[in-house]
Amino acid sequence: AGVPVDWQAYLRPAAAAPAPLPTYAFQRERYWLERKDAAPGDEGRGWGSLGHPLLAAKVEPAGGEQVLFSGRVSVGTHPWLAEHAVLEAPVLPAAALVDLVVRAGDELGLGTLDSLTVHTPLVLAPLTETELQLTVTGTGTGTGTGDSGTRAFTLYARPAEEGARWTAYADGTLSAAAQPVLPAGDDSGTEVALADELLPDAVRYGLHPELLETALRAVEQAGALSPAGPGSVLVPAEWHGVRLHASGATVVQVGWQAVDERTVAVRLTDAAGEPVLTVGRLVFQEVPYDRFAAGRAALPLYRVEWDTAVVPVAETPLRWAVVGPGDGEGTAVTYPTLAEAAEAVAAGAPVDGLRVWADGEPGTDVVGALHQRTRDALSLVQAYLADERLGNVPLAVVTRGAVAVGAEEIADLAGAGVRGLLRSAQAEAPGRIFLLDQERQPGGGGEPHELDALLSALVAAGEPEAAVRDAGIRVPRLRRGGPTAAAPSVPGFARSPEGTVLVTGGTGALGALVARRLVTEHGVRHLLLLNREGAAAPGAEALVKELTEAGATVTVTACDAGDRAALAAVVDGISAEHPLTAVVHTAGVLDNGLIGDLTAPQLTGVLAAKADAAWHLHELTRDRDLSAFVLFSSSVGVLGGPGQANYAAANAFTDALAALRAAQGLAATAIGWGLWDPAEIGGGINAGLGEAGHKRYTREGFRLLPVQEGLGLLDAAVADGAAQLVALPLDLAALRAHGRVPVALRDLVRVPGRRSAAHGADAAGTATGRVPLRERLAALAAEEREPVVLDLVRGEVAAALGHAGAHQVDARRAFQDLGFDSLTAVDLRNRLTAATGLRLPSTLVFDHPNPEALAAHLLGRLDLGDAPGGMSVLAELDRLEAALLGTDVPDDEQTRSAVAARLKELLGRITAADTPANDPSDAAESIEAATADDLFAFIDNQLGRSAG
Structure with missing residues (x-):
């Protein structure tokens, strides 16, 4: 016996998400809680904890007059904010801003909020917390006799994600000047109370924002203000002379005086008639809905x-x-x-x-x-x-x-x-x-x-x-780039209710999502869904029934969009009564393989499903008056991706087609998607990547795209009107930790030029100033080198697999058992190439059974010889080669002949088996004694750099 559990509702306040369990062999490890020394008091850190629901900390920077207050807010941590939504986006109400500023004033001995101006609505980030920062400047403290202590403040906010920018939303002044208590006003009979579920939190606020917002709605509903016009909403934008007289109220009487049609004075009192909060002058402003869209946190859409x-x-x-x-x-x-x-x-x-x-x-x-x-x-x-x-x-x-x-x-x-x-x-x-x-x-x-x-x-x-x-x-x-929020309806999809929208791949995982979105959110009433199997396709019958019940007329037609003749017949068959008005191309296939293994048929099949079909749709519809031509592309076309060269080619073509159409004045939107969450869409072409592939994707810094977020991005991209956008949720911290950032993301992710202390640096060592691997090994005795190389290999294996460190890698365990596939093999090859300077094949992990064997192979490839000094010759050659890279090539034959003669003698001394130069230290001394000109031709010949 039992009852169903709504896990999403249960976990939402904690912003928790399902965590997949590993399916490959892994090591067991115990973690014990470590005893920590007592933390020093806040006063020793320069910051203090405030215990306020919106302001968590106060910081007083050294050498300045500024005080910083910070906090975080989200619908998950403050569920009452869900009731304050415009265009389905939660907004932090002005009443919350008032309370947090008043709390900051209390910390500074400034009990009066002289003024607060809200410049733009603070729309909260949809999927993350929003960080708040209140900066207070000036020197007044309000503690001196007769000192009003006026200080200015500015409120900033940003999504709590790395790389997000701070935006100023409000500013004003605080002071210690006393404000007169206002009379009850024209109407003091309205009582408002805090909802029962919010009562426990009332004592944590000065005045719970929800209670103040309820009081202001009572003022508005009583007719004290002229109503907002169509497409707008009234917001309390300018606050003057605000003073909190009592804290923790849960029930208040609301009194007000009308100053003009958009301005009132407000007085809130408790059951005994004593003042709780007074506002000398509160100005309401009419704000269009699009201002709320402009204020919304930026979506993960990139240009x-x-x-x-x-x-x-x-x-x-x-x-x-x-x-x-x-x-x-x-x-x-x-x-x-x-x-x-x-x-x-x-x-x-x-x-x-x-x-x-x-x-x-x-x-x-x-x-x-x-x-x-x-x-x-x-x-x-x-x-x-x-x-x-x-x-x-x-x-x-x-x-x-x-x-x-x-x-x-x-x-x-x-x-x-x-x-x-x-x-x-x-x-x-x-x-x-x-x-x-x-x-x-x-x-x-x-x-x-x-x-x-x-x-x-x-x-x-x-x-x-x-x-x-x-x-x-x-x-x-x-x-x-792109919009910060989607309009509630995108005209491009439903310009005419009698028009037909064609969706390729219309009954597939993504196509079905799009079809539902078009009908339920955008009012599309005529859908033509194309697939290769027609009505017999899995899920097609149920989808048609669902959309029909929602009021749409749905036709499912078997058609390979890559077949121009078949597609032309379908397009020409659309009735004039319901003409084609929009196209959404979601069809596509994957046939992944590393570049060295990719075949021509693999390339052809992937191109046909995505690129050929896109071109045919363009040719067959470019003379029609389409309001939307949406191409589902992939971020792989922009960033590249190991094992997906054919898919990248198809999608790069699709992106270019959208740019071509836009330049010709035609409707065009190409959206380069990241990976949709397969657990939510129930499959899709990326389902074949499996759990390991999805884990690798997230480990590299890319977040799986939930369905609702993805559909919102679809609306936003089409509303934006840009020809090409990339819809790619990023985890910038993971991207930075991964180390190799795609070139197109370099401005979003700044990777410092320093190596990991354990592994993962370049072999040359010149960029970081460290000693190159060859030199480090050469300085060691022969028996000491293998453990160093093995540690390097284990460290890079751990990095490629996303483990915490080399200690989690069993050196004698087979690579396959460790969890390697072809893509992680390429990743490891690239890491070891950078670390050793060796050119290594992509089949490296398949050519050697385990990390121990691979380390032995790499040590042999490094060819260090038996004695530590044997490497100094090559080290000197490396040094002199680097020095000679900036040397001009001698042009005259006489100089070159002289150099050649001298270096022939030097080369003979180095290579002669019966001379003392065969000793590594003597060879090193010979090279050290040579000038740059002497060694120029020698280096050219030995390293493949001719002097000609």
Whole structure:
């Protein structure tokens, strides 16, 4: 026996969420409560606890006259705020502001609130707490004889999430000047009482805000104020001469005097007629509903902005060669194929980087070009990443007009798909692939730019993607944008009640959610839902019944939107009585695989479902008067994602199509979604990622998207009108902890240039000033090196799996049992590449059974020799190479011949087996004695950097 439990209602006040249990083998660990020393008193910290429900602490900064008060508020912690909502968003009422300011005044000996002006409604964050900060300035204290102690204050608020900005909502003054007690007024017979469930909290406030708000509503309902007009609401905006005479009241008599049609004086008294609170003058203002929308906390909607960047010129420009057709720009060295370029690099050719043109001539077969060019790009990048000879040679892929900077029209949609695919390749192989987009001229050519110098600068600066516009460099960054709240109804979906809205994937997990939203929230009455199985699709019958009962006419049609002819027949079959007025394209499929394993059929299938269908919808409807053309895209198209190169290509094309339509004056909204919470949507194309995939997603700093939040973001994005928005809830702290932040998020997440004390730093050590791994190991005896490398491996394994530290990783446990899959394997490979400086394959964890075996392999790859001093030779070479990177190459033959002769002698001394130079310390001394010029050709030959 029992009763159903509403867990959401039970857990809501604590803002709790379900926590998935691990499904893979894991270690058991005990945690004991640690005894802590007694904390020092607040007076020793410079802050004090206030015990007020809205103000938690007071801080008096050293060396200033400012006092700071802070607190947090949310509907979860203050449920009564749910009753104070406008446009379904909770608002912190002015009465709450009055009480917290009065409480701050009490702390400073300032008993009168001289003035309080509320400049904009404080709409609370929908899913997080809102932080409050009250700053009080000035020197008055109100403690001296005759001292009014007037001090100014400003109230700020922001969502309690990292990176949110403070906004000023109200300001005013406090003083110690006494205010006269007002007479009872024209009407003192109205009694108001605090609700029973709020009585326990009454003593924590000076005057519970809900009681004061109820009193003000009584004044308004009594006709003391002229009513607000349509689309507006009256709010108490200006408070003057406010004084709290008694605290903890639960029942008050309300008296007021009308000053004018929007101004009153208010007096609240207790049962004995004694004053509780008096307001000398209270001015109400008429506030339009859209002001509440503007005040709402920013939703996780981002715009892609191409910011002007200042990229320093590289100290040592790389020597670039072109693979494929030459272009006459920059270097003249050209190799017909990548294989020939790799052979040349291995033979010592003067090549430091490879450049490939991935542009195409505009044509009518956009879909065909997309498929062909993404296949070509896939083949290229697979060959490049698989060729160990190119491990230290960056690849730059150049397009023309494949991104929209500002309001310009995209000229190369297929190129946008290529760039999307390569963004995922960048995510799998950081620091090796670079993307550059040039302007496309009307004639189809590009302006001559010094590509070699520009690409060298991008590589040196670590900017993996850029565009050249107006001779300036632009880099992509996500910026908080879009609306702060959605209007209650989006006209774009239901411009005409007789119109038809077409939804692809209409009975799938996301399509069904959209269909319900259109009917229940936006008044759509005619829906055409497309899927591949028609009415026989799982859930289709129940969905149609539900929507029909809600008042809609629903048609489910079997149609593969990637089939242009089939889609054309459906679109042409829409009756003139209910013409097509809006399109929502939610259809899509996943077929994930690491870039090295991805096949052409995998690429084709994913492109067809998303990109082909989007283009066909565009072509078949661009002559119709659509009020909305919504494309469900993915954040992967913007950020890239390991294992999803095909999906990234499809969605990058979709984003570009939206930009093209917008530039042509057509309706267009592409929304780059993060992951919808599979537990709420009941599946979806991302359900196959499984629990491990979803845990990895959240560990990397991305929050799963709840259904209601996602639908709200849909409304907000369409209402905004921007062609491309990214709907991506972020956990900035987790992003920072993860370490490798996608380039587009760099302005949102500032990662300090310091290493972890335990692991995870770059092998070179130059950026952090630490000793490189090779040198650290070289200084150790041979038997001491293996534990150091093993600790490094265990630490990086722990980081890749999201464990607290290396102690949680059993060095002899199989990688599969530890929880590794192909994506975490790539993550570990990238971490170890950065930590060791070695180029490692993505199959690293599959080539070695456990961390212990992998550590032994890495130690062998580092090739340190038997004696600690053996590494000093290479260390000196590293030092001299770094010094020579800034040295000019000798141009005259005589100088080069002299250098060559001297270094041949030095090289002979180092390599001769029967000379003392075979001793590592002697070799090191020989190298130390050599000048930069002496070693230039030697380093060129040994490290693949020819002097030519």
